[in-house]
Amino acid sequence: MEGAVKRTTKPTLDREGCIAFGRRLSHAREAAALTQAELARRLGFSRSAIGQWELGNTYPSIDNVKSLADAVRSTPEFLLFGVENSNPERMANAIPLIDKIDGKERVVTSIVLPRDALQRIGLTGEEKLRAVTVFYDDEIEGMKAGDIVVVNTEDKDIRGKGTFVLDNHDRTAIGEVQAVPGSHDKMMLVKIGGNDFEVPVGRLPIVGRVVSSVLVGRPH
Known part of the structure; x- marks a missing residue:
């Protein structure tokens, strides 16, 4: 169970992509001086969901990636794909x-x-x-x-x-x-x-x- 986590649109990440996403999320969260518990409370997620995402065992929906990016002062493109300077043209239509x-x-x-x-x-x-x-x-x-x-x-x-x-x-x-x-x-x-x-x-x-x-x- 992922608490209040929305189950909507998901990006396509293989195992390596999940691990890389989790690593970037963890680093961004620490840079924002937030614990997993604090980030979970701020967004209404369960702490276990944050932990699973950071371990690369699973990954969130696009909507939740956007919420996470806002909370840790990052961008969805960086968390998902490591893109430092987001270019909308890089992303295909859904x-x-x-x-x-x-x-x-x-x-x-x-x-x-x-x-x-x-x-x-x-x-x-x-x-x-x-x-x-x-x-x-x-x-x-x-x-x-x-x-x-x-x-x-x-x-x-x-x-x-x-x-x-x-x-x-x-x-x-x-x-x-x-x-x-x-x-x-x-x-x-x-x-x-x-x-x-x-x-x-x-x-x-x-x-x-x-x-x-x-x-x-x-x-x-």
């Missing part, structure tokens, strides 16, 4: 996190990626990206239910094998997908959780190609 896809996109929260992180994976059009929660039970490509993948919704080309998010009707699934040779792109071979099967294209709608992932609550 990418909607889709809870479930059943013909409609139901946005439940957002994640934020640095613009240079998008450039590193060769993408510039963040409006075509979606962050999708994995709801399939089996582990696929090292990802489990609850993890988040960033998907390029413009890329649904299955002529070459790739990892895609699929709309499995009642939940989102990740699988390896490629067109069945000789089917003239009318059939696709799908591998999910060690199971291979052929389905008509369109029977299992493709949301888009996976371009990045966030392993929630586990080392990256």
